Amino acid sequence: MVEESELKYFVRIINTDLDGTQPVQLALTGIKGIGLHAALVIARRAGVDIHATMGLLGNDDVAAIEEQVKAYPASVPKWMVNRPVDVYSGEPKHLYGSDLTLSKEDDINLMKKMRCYRGIRHESGLKVHGQRTKATGRFGKIVGVTKRRN
Numbered sequence: 001m002v003e004e005s006e007l008k009y010f011v012r013i014i015n016t017d018l019d020g021t022q023p024v025q026l027a028l029t030g031i032k033g034i035g036l037h038a039a040l041v042i043a044r045r046a047g048v049d050i051h052a053t054m055g056l057l058g059n060d061d062v063a064a065i066e067e068q069v070k071a072y073p074a075s076v077p078k079w080m081v082n083r084p085v086d087v088y089s090g091e092p093k094h095l096y097g098s099d100l101t102l103s104k105e106d107d108i109n110l111m112k113k114m115r116c117y118r119g120i121r122h123e124s125g126l127k128v129h130g131q132r133t134k135a136t137g138r139f140g141k142i143v144g145v146t147k148r149r150n
Contacts, residue, residue, distance in 0.1 A: 008055040013066045014096050020055025024065070027054035031069070033082055033096040041076060042068045069096070 010017045011027070018027045028039035043050045046064040048057065057065075073081050073094035081094040087107065095103055111119030121128045127137050 006056070007053070011054050011057070011062055013062065014069055016097060018054055020053070022054055023051050024048055024054050024057070025050040028065070028069075031096055032098075033094065033100045034069070038072065038080070041080075042072055045071075045075065 008020045011020050016031045018030045024043050025039045046068040048061050078084050078092045081092050083093040086093050118128050
C-alpha cells in the first residue's frame with residue numbers, strides 16, 4: 001500500500017480511466033463488460049483486497065489486476081463470460097469497452113439483415129424481449145390519453 005498523500009485519482013486499465021477513490025471491486029466495474037461478480041473474481045485472482053482503495057494500490061498490484069483482466073476469459077467457466085459462443089469463431093470470448101459495444105451493434109445489424117423477428121423489432125423500435133406493449137413502451141402523439149380542456 002502507498003501513503004494516503006499519494007492517492008491516484010485515476011487508474012488506467014484496459015484503455016479505461018477508473019476512479020481511484022473507490023474500492024477495487026467497485027472501481028473495476030467502471031470497465032464496460034465487467035460487473036460486480038467478475039470484478040470480485042479478478043481481484044481475488046490478482047491477490048488484492050477488494051475493499052482497498054484503488055488509487056492507493058502500488059504499480060505492481062495494478063499490473064497484476066490488468067494481467068488478470070486479460071486472463072479472465074481463460075480462467076473462468078464458459079458460462080461466466082459475456083459472449084459464451086462467438087457468432088463467427090464459435091469460441092467463448094469476454095469483450096471489454098468499445099469491443100463490446102461494436103460487437104453488440106454488429107449482432108443487431110446481422111439480425112436486421114437476416115430479417116429475423118428480433119431484427120424486425122429492432123428496426124421498428126419496438127420491444128424485443130417479449131415484454132407487453134399495450135400499456136408501456138408507447139410513443140408518439142396518439143397514446144390514448146388526452147389532457148382535459150377547461
